Amino acid sequence: MHWADHTAQTLQNxxxxxxxxxxxxxxxxxxxxxxxxxLTAEMIHRACxxxxxxxxxxxxxxxxxxxxxxxxxxxxAYQQYIGHPLAYIPAPGPDGAPDPDGGxxxxxxxxxxxxxxxxxxxxxxxxxxxxxxxxxAFADKIHSSIEQKDEIRxxxxxxxxxxxxxxxxxxxxxxxxxxxxxxxxxxYEHPHVHWVDSHGVEGTADIRTAxxxxxxxxxxxxxxxxxxxxxEPAGKDHGAAGGSYDTGIPICEMLGSQPPHKxxxxxxxLKGMGPMSSSTGLTVGPMDALALVPPEIMRYVIAxxxxxxxxxxxxxxxxFQTADEYERLVAEPPSxxxxxxxxxxxxxxxxQLGALRLSQVGKNADPAGSVAGVSFRHLAMLAxxxxxxxxxxxxLRNSGHLEGEPGGTLIGRxxxxxxxxxxxxxxxxxxxxxxxxxxxxxxxxLTDEHRQFLSALSGSLEDCEWTEEAxxxxxxxVAAGVAIGGREAYVALYWIILGKNHGPKAxxxxxxxxxxxxxxxxxxx
RNA sequence: GGGCCUGUAGCUUAGUCAGGUAGAGCAUCCGGCUUUUAACCGGACGGCCGUGGGUUCAAAUCCCAUCAGGCCCGCCA
Numbered sequence: 001m002h003w004a005d006h007t008a009q010t011l012q013n014x015x016x017x018x019x020x021x022x023x024x025x026x027x028x029x030x031x032x033x034x035x036x037x038x039l040t041a042e043m044i045h046r047a048c049x050x051x052x053x054x055x056x057x058x059x060x061x062x063x064x065x066x067x068x069x070x071x072x073x074x075x076x077a078y079q080q081y082i083g084h085p086l087a088y089i090p091a092p093g094p095d096g097a098p099d100p101d102g103g104x105x106x107x108x109x110x111x112x113x114x115x116x117x118x119x120x121x122x123x124x125x126x127x128x129x130x131x132x133x134x135x136x137a138f139a140d141k142i143h144s145s146i147e148q149k150d151e152i153r154x155x156x157x158x159x160x161x162x163x164x165x166x167x168x169x170x171x172x173x174x175x176x177x178x179x180x181x182x183x184x185x186x187x188y189e190h191p192h193v194h195w196v197d198s199h200g201v202e203g204t205a206d207i208r209t210a211x212x213x214x215x216x217x218x219x220x221x222x223x224x225x226x227x228x229x230x231x232e233p234a235g236k237d238h239g240a241a242g243g244s245y246d247t248g249i250p251i252c253e254m255l256g257s258q259p260p261h262k263x264x265x266x267x268x269x270l271k272g273m274g275p276m277s278s279s280t281g282l283t284v285g286p287m288d289a290l291a292l293v294p295p296e297i298m299r300y301v302i303a304x305x306x307x308x309x310x311x312x313x314x315x316x317x318x319x320f321q322t323a324d325e326y327e328r329l330v331a332e333p334p335s336x337x338x339x340x341x342x343x344x345x346x347x348x349x350x351x352q353l354g355a356l357r358l359s360q361v362g363k364n365a366d367p368a369g370s371v372a373g374v375s376f377r378h379l380a381m382l383a384x385x386x387x388x389x390x391x392x393x394x395x396l397r398n399s400g401h402l403e404g405e406p407g408g409t410l411i412g413r414x415x416x417x418x419x420x421x422x423x424x425x426x427x428x429x430x431x432x433x434x435x436x437x438x439x440x441x442x443x444x445x446l447t448d449e450h451r452q453f454l455s456a457l458s459g460s461l462e463d464c465e466w467t468e469e470a471x472x473x474x475x476x477x478v479a480a481g482v483a484i485g486g487r488e489a490y491v492a493l494y495w496i497i498l499g500k501n502h503g504p505k506a507x508x509x510x511x512x513x514x515x516x517x518x519x520x521x522x523x524x525x
Numbered sequence: 526g527g528g529c530c531u532g533u534a535g536c537u538u539a540g541u542c543a544g545g546u547a548g549a550g551c552a553u554c555c556g557g558c559u560u561u562u563a564a565c566c567g568g569a570c571g572g573c574c575g576u577g578g579g580u581u582c583a584a585a586u587c588c589c590a591u592c593a594g595g596c597c598c599g600c601c602a
Contacts, residue, residue: 024602037602068600160598161527216600235602241528242598266530267602269595308530309538310595321537321551328550344540344548351539378562399562430563476560490561502563 001347002354003307004040004047011044011230011261017054020045021232021260022124023223025062026086026106028071030113032284032313033235033268035120039302040233040265042122043358050357050364058227059124063087063106064133064213066180081105083179085213087130106130116286120295121361129219132226133210139191141222142207142214144255145170146188155250156217160242173205173212180213221248225257232260233307239264266310284313292420293319294413296370300326300359315425323376329356330367372410374401376417381504383417384432385512395468395508434513435499438524442499450492451525453484458522466515472507496521 001009011018022041024034041057048055064085070078075097081089091108093099102108106128117123132138145152146169153164167184175183175197182198193205193212205211214222223229238244245262252259270284290298292315301322305311312318333356334349341349356367374396382392392414396402402410420426435442446454457478464474479489493510494503497518503509510518 022602025600027601031602033602035602040602065600162598233602235597236529237597237601239529240597243528264529265602267596304538310531312537318537325537325550342548348539348548375562375564378564381563401562432563472560479560487559487561494561500563502561504563505561507561 001350002047002303002358004043004303004358005051005350005354007044007231007261007263008047008051008053011048012051012053014230014258014261016228016230017056018045018048018230019056019058019228020048021058021060021223021227021229023060023062023220023232025065026109026113027065027068028073028109029285030109030116032270032286032289034113035116035286035289035298036265036268036302036311037233037235038117038122038124039120039299040263040307041231042124043303044231044233044263046358046363047354057124058127058229060127060129060223060227061106061110063104063128064130064210064219065216067105081179083181085130085174085178085180085210087128088178112285112287116290119290119361120298121363127227129223130210132223133213136208137226138214138222139208141225141255142171143190145214145218145222145251146193148254151254152218152251155254156247159247159250162242168215170215170218171205171207171212172215173203175199176201176203217244217247218251220244221251221259222255224248224252224260225255228257229260231263233263233265236264236266263307265307268311268313270313284315289313289315290416292416292423292425294323294370294376294416295361296359296367297323297326297376299361300355303355303358315420317427317429319420319425320377320380320427320430326359327371327375330371333367369409372407372413374410374413376413379413379417380421380430381432382508383414383421385504385509387512389414398468432498432504432509434497434509434517435521438496438521439499442495443525445495445501446492446525447488449482449484449488450495453479453482453489453492454496454522454525456482458519461515461519466511468507468511471510475507496525 008018020041022037024030024037038059045055045057064087066083066085067078067081067089069082070076073096074092075095077097078089078092081098086106087104089105090098090100091102091105093102110126114126149170152170153168156162157164169185171185171193172180173183173185173193173195174180175195176199177197179197183195184197185193185195186202187194191207193207194202195205196202213219224232234245239262245264249259249262293301297319301311301313304325329352334352336345336349338346357364360367360370378401382395386392386395393402393406396406406414457475460474460478461471464470475489475493484492490506491501493506494500497503497506497509497513
C-alpha cells in the first residue's frame, strides 16, 4: 500500500474528520525541500478523501515567528528587525534593503511559493498564524499554558533533556520596539501579561491579540489543538527524539487537545551537494524546479519515495530516468488480481498505483493526459533540433503523436523542456551537437560502403527540397540505389553529423541544418 | 554525550511494521524488427540482502553487537 493510503487508514481510527496540516516559517526563499513538506501532507489529504473520509488540508504560515538573524540576502538594515514577527516587518527589495512598498516580509516570500503550489495542483487553505493571534483564537491556550507553566517546563526539560532558563515564561510579549527579544514578564492578570523590555520600558500585552506569542514548542502544540489537526508531517529535525514533536504531544494534551498522528519525513538533498541550505546559497527554489520539471514528475518524485528515505533532487540525467519510469507506469500500470500475485507483488502493485494516482496535478485525473502523448525524451530531441514551436507541432502531427492543436499540458511540457535544454542542468550526453568538421577519429569509422553512399547522397541533396519529408525520401532512394543496408546508411550520417553511430531521426536533424554545412561535412569524408 | 534515518544486482530500488523459495526498472551483452521516437520486442548476465552473533523448523525481515553514509539535539522542511 502507498504510504499516503496507509496513513489515511491509520487516521481512520480517530474520531471525526481529518485536518492535515503543513507549517513553514517564511523566513526567506522557499526551496524544493519545502515541497516535500507540502506534498507529503497534501497526498495524505487526498488519500483520506479517496478513502471516503472527510478531510481538509491547511497550510499554516508561521508569520508570527520572529526574524532570527540578518540572512545573507538581507541588508544590514534588517538588524533593527531582529526579534520582530515576520508579518510586521517590511519585505526586502531587490537590493536586500527594506522596501517600504514591498508589503510585509512574510507575504513577500509566500506569494511566489503559493503560485508554485498551484502549478503542482496544491491549493491549501492558507492560515497566517499572526492572524490567528490577532483573532484571539490563541487566548485560551495561552491562558492554559501560563497556568501550567511549571508542568510545561518540566515536560520540555524531561523530554528534550534541555535546561529551561529560570525566567522562562510560556508567552513572549512584544516589547516597546516590537521585538520579542529581551522582554521579561513581570506578572500575569488574565488576560494581561505585564512586561518590561530591554530599554526599561514597561507595558502590558493582551493575550487575546497579537501583542505576543507562545514560544515555538508550545506554539506548535497549541496550533494542533486550535485547528484540530489530526496529522502534520514534520521534517526529521523536528522528529528527532526529544525534538519539538515529542514535547508537543504531551503539551498538546495538557492544553486539552488530542495530538496529531506523528509522521516524520527525510530531507531532499541536491544531488551531490548535501541538504538545502539557504545560508550557503545551495538552494533550488520551487519556481526554479518547476521551470524545468513537469509538475506531475515533481509530484512523482515525492510520491514514489518512502517518507523515511532521503531524496536526491537531480535536474541532470536522472530526470530522463524519472520521466521514463513515470511514462512506463502511465503506459502500463501494474495490474493483476490478488489470486495470481504474491503478497509482495500485490504490495508493489498497490504502491505503484498509489504513486501514479497521487502524482496527478488534478485530483484523480487520468494519468494518460499528463504525458500528452509525447515522451519526455522525444521532446528533448525535438526541442534541440527545432527552434520554432510550430515546427515541433508539425513534426508531432506527422509522426502521429499529435492531432490538431497542442493542449496546455503539452505546451507547458515544451516550455519547461526548452528551459532545461538551454540551461546549465541539461546533461552533456543528451546534447545534440552538430559537428563543425569530420575529424580523423570519426573518419576511421566510415567504411567504403558509407563513403559511396554519402557521395551519392551529396549529389541528390543538392536538388532536394529542404524539408524533412523530402530529405527522408532522398536518403531512402539513394540508399536503395547504392545497395547499402538501411541501417548503415543512417549510421554513416550520424557519424559525420553528430560524431556518434546513432541519433535522433536523421531527416529531422538534417532539415534543421544548412544544406551547405551538410554538403561540406560529406565532402570531408 | 543522546537520538533518528539509510545500507538489497554496476546504478535506482521493492520487499522489513504482520518471518515462509530475494522481485523490478535502468545500464550491459545477445537476438529480432527490410526504410530510426536515442524507438520497440524477446532473451541473457548480474545479489552469501553492510558485517558478526542470537531467536526460530524457517531471518533481507525479529533481537544484540558492529561498520559505513546522511542527519537531528539554538532557528531551519
